[in-house]
Amino acid sequence: MNYPLAPWILRGYGFLTLHLVDVAQAEKYIPTDLEIVQVLPGKTIGGIVLGKYEPGSTLTYGELIVVPALVRQGGNIGAWISHIYVDDLNSIAGGHKIWGLPKEEAQFVWQSNGGAMVKQGDRILCDFMPTWQFNLWRQRGQFGTYSSLEQLARFESEAIANLSLISARLDIPASSPFAHMIRTQPWLALRAESLELTVAAPKRVG
Template sequence: MPYPQAPWVLQGYAIQTLHLVNIDQVRPLIPLELEIISVWPGKTLASVYLSHYGSGSVLEYNELIVVPALVNYQRKIGGWVSHIYVDNADSVAGGREIWGLPKELAKFTWEHGKYVTVHQENRKLCSLRYDRQNLAWKQWLSASAFSAKGADLLIFPAEFESVLGLIGSKLEIPAESPFSKIGLGQPWLTVRCEQMSLRVDAPKLVGQMGI
């Protein structure tokens, strides 16, 4: 299946929620080689990221990424992606074969400026109701994420430039959702990204798992 090689440059908009979750609750989702970073006693930082990549992107698609924890490996810090969904089969193939990400297909419905919901066949994965942003500023940021391809532990950087705004939101995750047991609850912070340009680079090998 054809897909572009890394880096992928993607343009569009996104909404990201941040949550404090129990470390003991998310530990089963994280490889034992990765140390979960505590940002509060017994808590780590989790995230839900919903995005639309449109015109100007190497591939056009929607995406849902669930990061249950902030982790550390040999002084390298990043998020661990436990669940990731897109609506483009080429993105699934590229995500799995380049980055080792567990991408699956899902259906996205945006009511722009108000609401987004994600389904996988007849199962609802999540929905997010959000407000329009008022105060906004342009920002450049970079971050890293870990993934695994076979026994190889990988890390890859992403950097983006966007107009950011803090907004209110309400996240709903049904009990039948594969990531309902993370215990995300309601976000303590939600960021809306407009006019976003995102670059995701190829992964680098940092270690081996199960050794």
């Protein structure tokens, strides 16, 4: 596959949902050299990221990211990705080779109101439907993510977007690979419009 080198710049829009996740479920996916950050006894923060990257991006594709936990290594907090799905083969190859991410192919059905259903063949992975939104303002943020490239690695992402608080329904069928992990409706959901996301190359840590 002919994938671009990092950094990737991705433009479009996306959604973030945050959930309380049982540590006992999350730790099945977390390497032993990462510590799960507990926000309540036996609970960590996980979530879903759903993005549609449009023309003007390094690659154009849809993406679904599943984060089972916040993690810590050497005093630095970041995210760990347990499942990630895209609809572009070059993105899959780049995800594997550059970042060590477990990208799989899926199909995205985008709705006119911005919602989406993500499928692998006949199996529905999740169905996301936003309802109302409360517009905030354009914000910039940076966050770190851990991955595995033969050894532990970390990469930084920077995003700038017009943010909105939203109410949303997230349906994850029992047959979905992450249904046992994301089992509640989001306690916080955000929409990012006019999104510009820069994903840097990873650096080995630990």
